[in-house]
Amino acid sequence: MLLAKNITKRFGQTLALDCVDFEAHRGEIHALVGENGAGKTTLMNIIAGRLRPDDGEASLDDAALPSGSALAALKAGIAAVNQSPMLFERMTWEENLALGGFETDRFDLAAVSARARNLAEHLGFKLPPPGSTIEERSMAERVRLEVLRALSFGPRVLILDEPTGVLAPSELTSFLDLLRRLRGEGRIIVLITHKLREALAVADRITVLREGSVVARTTPAETSESELARTMIGELPPLSLATPVFAGAAAVLSIEDVSLERGGHRWLDGVSLSLRSGEIAGIAGVDGNGQTELVEILAGARRADSGEIRLLQGADNAALAVIPENRDLVGLILEMTLWENVILARPLRERTTRHGWLDRSRAVELCGELLNRFRIRAPGPEATASALSGGNRQRLEVARAVAAAPKVIVAHNICRGLDLAGTADVHRTLADFAAAGGAVLLISSDLDELLETCGRLFVISRGRVRETRDGERDAEKLGMLMAGDWS
Amino acid sequence: MLNSFARAATALLLAAAIIAGVLLALGASPIGVFAALAEGAFGSWYALTDTIVRATPLIFTGLAISVSFSGALWNIGADGQLVAGAIAAGAIGPYLGGWPRPIAILILLIAGAAGGAIWGGICGWLRARRDTNEVISTIMMNFVATQLLSWGVHGPLIEASGAYPASTPIADSARMYAFFPPTRLNLGIGIAVALAVGCYLLLFKTSVGFEVRAMGRNRRAATFFGIPIARLTIGILALSGALAGVGGAVQVSAITHRLYEKLSPGWGFEGIAVALVARLNPLGIVASALLFGALDNGSQAMQRSQGVSAVLVQVIQALVIMILLAFDTRVFAGLRSRIAPATPTMRPAAGAPSDA
Numbered sequence: 001m002l003l004a005k006n007i008t009k010r011f012g013q014t015l016a017l018d019c020v021d022f023e024a025h026r027g028e029i030h031a032l033v034g035e036n037g038a039g040k041t042t043l044m045n046i047i048a049g050r051l052r053p054d055d056g057e058a059s060l061d062d063a064a065l066p067s068g069s070a071l072a073a074l075k076a077g078i079a080a081v082n083q084s085p086m087l088f089e090r091m092t093w094e095e096n097l098a099l100g101g102f103e104t105d106r107f108d109l110a111a112v113s114a115r116a117r118n119l120a121e122h123l124g125f126k127l128p129p130p131g132s133t134i135e136e137r138s139m140a141e142r143v144r145l146e147v148l149r150a151l152s153f154g155p156r157v158l159i160l161d162e163p164t165g166v167l168a169p170s171e172l173t174s175f176l177d178l179l180r181r182l183r184g185e186g187r188i189i190v191l192i193t194h195k196l197r198e199a200l201a202v203a204d205r206i207t208v209l210r211e212g213s214v215v216a217r218t219t220p221a222e223t224s225e226s227e228l229a230r231t232m233i234g235e236l237p238p239l240s241l242a243t244p245v246f247a248g249a250a251a252v253l254s255i256e257d258v259s260l261e262r263g264g265h266r267w268l269d270g271v272s273l274s275l276r277s278g279e280i281a282g283i284a285g286v287d288g289n290g291q292t293e294l295v296e297i298l299a300g301a302r303r304a305d306s307g308e309i310r311l312l313q314g315a316d317n318a319a320l321a322v323i324p325e326n327r328d329l330v331g332l333i334l335e336m337t338l339w340e341n342v343i344l345a346r347p348l349r350e351r352t353t354r355h356g357w358l359d360r361s362r363a364v365e366l367c368g369e370l371l372n373r374f375r376i377r378a379p380g381p382e383a384t385a386s387a388l389s390g391g392n393r394q395r396l397e398v399a400r401a402v403a404a405a406p407k408v409i410v411a412h413n414i415c416r417g418l419d420l421a422g423t424a425d426v427h428r429t430l431a432d433f434a435a436a437g438g439a440v441l442l443i444s445s446d447l448d449e450l451l452e453t454c455g456r457l458f459v460i461s462r463g464r465v466r467e468t469r470d471g472e473r474d475a476e477k478l479g480m481l482m483a484g485d486w487s
Numbered sequence: 488m489l490n491s492f493a494r495a496a497t498a499l500l501l502a503a504a505i506i507a508g509v510l511l512a513l514g515a516s517p518i519g520v521f522a523a524l525a526e527g528a529f530g531s532w533y534a535l536t537d538t539i540v541r542a543t544p545l546i547f548t549g550l551a552i553s554v555s556f557s558g559a560l561w562n563i564g565a566d567g568q569l570v571a572g573a574i575a576a577g578a579i580g581p582y583l584g585g586w587p588r589p590i591a592i593l594i595l596l597i598a599g600a601a602g603g604a605i606w607g608g609i610c611g612w613l614r615a616r617r618d619t620n621e622v623i624s625t626i627m628m629n630f631v632a633t634q635l636l637s638w639g640v641h642g643p644l645i646e647a648s649g650a651y652p653a654s655t656p657i658a659d660s661a662r663m664y665a666f667f668p669p670t671r672l673n674l675g676i677g678i679a680v681a682l683a684v685g686c687y688l689l690l691f692k693t694s695v696g697f698e699v700r701a702m703g704r705n706r707r708a709a710t711f712f713g714i715p716i717a718r719l720t721i722g723i724l725a726l727s728g729a730l731a732g733v734g735g736a737v738q739v740s741a742i743t744h745r746l747y748e749k750l751s752p753g754w755g756f757e758g759i760a761v762a763l764v765a766r767l768n769p770l771g772i773v774a775s776a777l778l779f780g781a782l783d784n785g786s787q788a789m790q791r792s793q794g795v796s797a798v799l800v801q802v803i804q805a806l807v808i809m810i811l812l813a814f815d816t817r818v819f820a821g822l823r824s825r826i827a828p829a830t831p832t833m834r835p836a837a838g839a840p841s842d843a
Contacts, residue, residue, distance in 0.1 A: 301710040324711050333705045344701060346713045353694040360692075 001025050002047070002078075002157050002188050007056035009042055016042045018212045019056070024157075024205070029179055029189040031203035033196060035233055035419040036391050038209040040192045041083065044159045047190075048080040049073030060157065077156035081163055083417070085142035089135040093128050093145055101152035116148060123151070123178055138288035140171050147178075157188045162417065164198055171286075176202045194419045196228045197448075208232055233421055251312055252277045252439045253320065253408045258307030260293050260463075267293040268304065269463040275408060275439040280430060282454030283443045283465065286482050287413075290463040291325075291443050295412045298322055311407065321345065321401040325412040327390075331397045334386040338378055338396065339367035341385050347404040366403070374399040374429065391422035398429050409433060412443045427453050445482075447475050461486070495764060495775065495811065502806035506799070520793050524800070527788025528781035534788075536670035540742070542780025544569065544751075546679035547734025548758025549765065549772035550686050551607075555727040556767050557690055559703040562724060564610060564625025565731040566755025567632035568603040572732025574636055575602030576739045577746035578644055580657025591660040596678070596736050603732015604725040606632060611724030615717035621724065629755070637748050644746060654746035663741035675737040679773070682730060686769035699723060731755060760808050779804060 004022040008015075017039045024030035034040045045051040047058050052068030059065055066072045087096045094113045102112040113130065120127050125144055128137050137145075143163055150158060160179075164172055179189055179202055193199055199206055200220045208216040208231050216223075216231045254274040260267045267290045275281055285291055296302035298309065299322040311319050324330040332341050343349040343363050352363040367381035376395045378388055385393060394414055401409050409430065415423040430440050431453070443460075444450050450457060457468045461484040472478065507517035528538050548565040555562035562568075575598040583591040606628055613619035637652075644654040664674040690696040702709040702719060710716055734754070739746065761779055765771030786800035 296711075299711045300713055322711060329705075330708050330711055333701060333708055335704055336701070340697065340701070343697065344708070344712045349694060349697070356693050356695065358692055358694050358697055 001062075002058075002060050002190070004043070004047055004058040005056055007043060007046055007053045007058070009039075009046060009051065009053050016212050017046075017053070020209070020212070020214055022047075022207060022214070024188045024190055026156075026188055027183055027186050028204040029183050029191060029202055031199035031206045032190060032192045032209065033194055033199050033206060033228065033232060034209035035194060035421060036417075037211075037389055038232075039212040040209055041161055043209070044080060044161060044190065044192055047073070047157075048078055048159055050080075074153060074155075077154075078159065079150035079153045079155035079157070080159040081143070081146045081150050081161060083161040085139070085146045087134045087142055087145065090133060092131050092133050093137065094130070096134060096145060097149055097152065100149035101154065115152070119148060119151060123148075123181065124174065125178075138286075140287065151182075155187065157190065158182060159190045159192070161192045162194075163191070164193065164195060172198075194232070196225045196232075199228070200225060229420060233419075250277065251275065253441070254310045254312065255298075256308045256310070258294070258297060258304045258309065260290075260297065260302070260304050262293075267463050268297075271307070271460075271463070271465045273458055273465055273467070275441055277407065277437050277439050278434055279455045280434050280440040280442055280453055281456045281458065282450040283441065283458045283460050284447060284450050284478055284482055285443070285445060285460035287445050289460050289482075291412060291460060293463075294460075295322060295324060295410060295443065298410050299324065319407040321347075321404050321406040321409050323397050323401050323409065323411040323414050325414075325416075327393050327397055327414075332385045332393055335384055337382050337384055338371070338388075339363045339381040341396065342367045342370060342381075342400050342403070345400050345404045347406070348400065370396070370399040370403055375425075391418050391425075394418055394422065394426060395429075398426050402429060402433050406438070408439045408441065410441045410443070413445065414442075415444070415446065415449055423449070447478050451475070451478075492771075492774070494814070495771075495778075495807075498764075498807050498810040498814070499778070501810050502803055505806055506803055510795070515793065515795055520789055520795050520799075523789040523792045524782070524785035526785070526792075528785035530788075532667075533670055534784065536667065536672040538777065538781045538784045539676050540671045540673070540780075541783050542776040543675045543679050543741075544734045544738055544754040545757055545761050545776035545779055546676075546683060546773055547737065548731050548754045549761035549776050550679075550682055550769055551603075551727040551731040551734075551755075552758050552762035553765070553767045553769050553772055554686055554690065554699070554730065555607075555723055556762060557703050558699040558719065558723045559706060560611075560614070560720060560723055560727070561622045562607065562610070562625050562727050563622055563759070564606065564628045564755065565727070565758050566751055566753060567625070567629035568606040568728035568731035569735040569738075569751055569755055570629075570632040570636050571606040571728070571735070572599035572601075572603035573735030573739050573746060573750055574632070574639060575599055575732070576736035577654050577657065578639070580661045580739060580744075581655040582658070583661040584658035586658075586660055588660045588664075591658065592663060592740060595657070595661045595740050596733055599732045599734075599736020599739075600729040601732070603728035603730070603735065605728070606732070607728020608721060608725035610728075611721035614724070615720040625724075636746060636750060640746050640748060646745070652748060656745045657739065661740060662744060663737065665741070671742060673741040675741045678733070678737060679776075682733070683769045683773050686730070690769065695719075731758075760804060764808060764811055778807075 002024045004020065007017050007020045009017040020043060022043060032040050042051065046053045049065065049068060049070040049072055057064060057067065060076055060078065063076065065076055094109050097116050098107065098109060098112045102115045117127060125148065128141055134142060164175060179191065183189055191199065191203060203220060206218050206220065207214055208228065210232060251274040256272050258268055258271045271294060283291065293302065297304050298320065328334060333344065343352055348366065352359045352366060364381045370376065371378055371381065374395050376392050376399065378392060388396065398414065411430065415426055418426065434440050442450065442454055451473065457473065458465050459468055459478065459481040461482060466486065468478070468481065472481065503521065510517045510520055527534055529535050548569060551565040551568065552562060576595045579598045580595055583594060586594065610621050610624040610628060613624050614621045640652045640654050646653055646655045666672045690700060698714045699719060702714055702716060706716065743750065757779060761775045762772055764775040782800045782804060786797035789795055790797040
């Protein structure tokens with residue numbers, strides 16, 4: 001039995017965990033749910049020895065766990081998989097796994113690879129081709145490799161921090177099956193998530209954290225999705241509605257026959273679609289099917305081999321704002337201040353520049369307005385972007401895109417890792433933007449998100465895009481289309 | 488700024504304490520050594536002015552490093568760019584006799600800037616258009632500049648008698664305004680400080696400067712926001728080279744009046760240290776160059792009067808840099824985020840609505 005008693009942890013002024021008790025038993029999947037910042041990750045980091053609690057202690061099968069030692073926790077049988085995969089991008093997956101429990105004394109990569117294959121087969125995983133580096137692999141493959149590395153230690157407790165955020169629907173089912181199989185082996189699985197449907201589907205017991213305290217302990221049989229959501233955030237966010245498509249509205253963006261080939265792989269294959277003002281259109285797809293490349297081309301960061309992208313109505317470049325996928329690496333410059341991040345958007349930079357001179361006070365003022373208007377929780381415009389929580393970083397990015405007054409916003413996986421309230425907020429902002437005559441292209445691998453927010457829906461698979469037909473608007477059929485089954 | 492000075496002062500004191508320990512262990516008197524160092528750097532009107540003269544080229548190369556490093560372009564070739572500027576100035580200098588002095592000096596400086604800009608710009612072009620690592624190309628261009636200088640003073644630029652490997656002296660009209668002779672104090676320091684202010688304004692007060700810093704912090708993000716990476720890369724390395732090149736021209740115009748081999752004792756490399764100590768802030772570079780100039784200048788007196796090798800000063804310089812970098816809060820912040828990236832830095836206060 002995994003037991004944590006009376007855990008308290010402060011970060012500076014804020015109380016992240018307040019006398020939290022947590023227990024999970026052998027052979028159970030225990031879901032730990034809560035909004036961003038509720039303290040889920042902090043609690044698990046303490047159990048996994050990555051953080052030292054201010055008070056309280058953890059034990060596994062009655063043996064106390066030394067606090068603040070990740071190595072000791074690992075030796076005691078606790079392995080954790082991070083929210084975002086921590087792998088060495090430039091190294092091969094075998095080399096990455098060699099850092100795990102497959103490691104032999106003599107750094108024998110062949111042995112590592114063989115053991116990994118054994119375990120992968122046992123779990124029903126498909127491994128990447130031999131010798132391929134991490135940077136070439138999709139997020140789902142990275143998560144699988146992380147899980148494999150964690151399991152290589154033969155842990156009694158496996159902690160998974162938001163592992164499913166990056167998985168496609170088709171991958172999700174097999175992933176949940178995997179968790180059940182690991183449970184069957186008598187391990188303790190702790191699943192940190194804010195996806196309630198998943199928690200209800202797979203967990204044996206559920207613990208709900210809110211603002212650093214446990215607010216509920218329950219089981220799937222005793223509760224429902226709406227009740228859990230209410231416990232988790234106190235109130236239900238209003239459901240966002242799909243915006244109506246104005247059939248008569250003129251197209252503002254048209255992508256015509258765009259193709260891109262790189263390294264012998266056809267990333268985009270004759271992509272055509274057009275956006276009309278007032279609509280939110282979606283592109284569903286499993287990561288790595290050309291979405292990133294399409295966004296890069298739309299942002300002007302990459303040139304297509306052929307095809308054309310046209311903004312109509314005499315619009316200039318400022319008419320298109322892109323919210324890229326990775327907010328921490330691409331969307332924001334974390335070491336820079338918030339106002340500097342705001343003027344990264346070219347139209348806003350031009351608005352705060354006079355004869356080449358930056359008008360700093362205007363930029364600060366503009367940033368302050370955005371913080372207020374979009375209810376972004378931040379110490380102020382002079383704070384660095386790294387001081388913001390994930391949800392607030394995403395709000396800042398969306399606010400920046402809207403403030404640039406574009407005709408079209410292209411948003412790529414912007415709600416990944418966001419909690420319910422944050423997601424609802426971002427969707428509401430985009431819906432308001434569309435209602436005011438803007439057009440939104442929402443590219444995502446989250447079908448629930450797309451089905452809830454989008455009017456027209458497209459599917460991307462292996463670089464090809466097509467619009468969905470009537471009768472294809474449900475998760476199952478879309479899942480098949482995303483897998484490339486286009487018959 | 489004040490904070491930076493405080494940090495630098497602390498590092499300096501800490502370095503001094505370590506050195507004092509070493510000196511004691513060697514049986515020398517730390518107080519005597521430091522007094523001799525200070526005496527040599529500031530002890531007389533002549534010493535003080537010479538400290539400034541020694542700091543001048545370091546300001547130019549420090550600024551060259553500052554603008555390029557701010558854009559994450561690792562220019563290791565400020566030395567070669569300074570020499571290229573000096574060659575251009577030294578080559579044109581003898582022919583400026585007919586010009587009024589302000590104009591002759593201006594032409595000399597422009598020639599120096601052009602020489603350095605070409606040297607840096609080539610590396611910028613290679614990086615932007617051919618994706619050639621600028622660390623390698625700028626280092627290589629150092630050797631080219633050194634050899635070119637050597638060939639020049641042995642060949643086409645050699646002075647009239649042909650007896651010494653040195654170039655024909657530049658015209659009197661192209662010599663920098665000197666103050667308070669016989670000291671070597673000259674207008675070069677004024678030009679250096681003016682350029683430092685200019686670089687500060689460029690980097691922190693203009694839109695282009697912002698783009699450079701954004702590109703320096705996150706090149707990939709910069710491409711997503713329409714920042715013209717290729718153009719900036721060429722521009723920054725050319726500007727960086729020009730700053731070093733002006734430094735070379737000032738040296739020829741104010742101090743050497745001619746070219747000879749080994750013109751630069753490694754100002755381009757010392758400039759990296761100067762810029763790092765100033766955390767790339769152009770205004771801080773003036774102060775940090777003066778510190779390095781003072782240490783250089785005082786080391787001779789220290790060696791003479793205390794019998795301690797002048798090389799000790801290099802140890803002090805190295806210690807100051809290492810201590811500063813070790814306690815750089817940004818370095819710490821980067822390290823922390825690498826250890827625990829999953830931990831958000833801001834959390835809702837207890838009792839506040841959830842983080843939404």
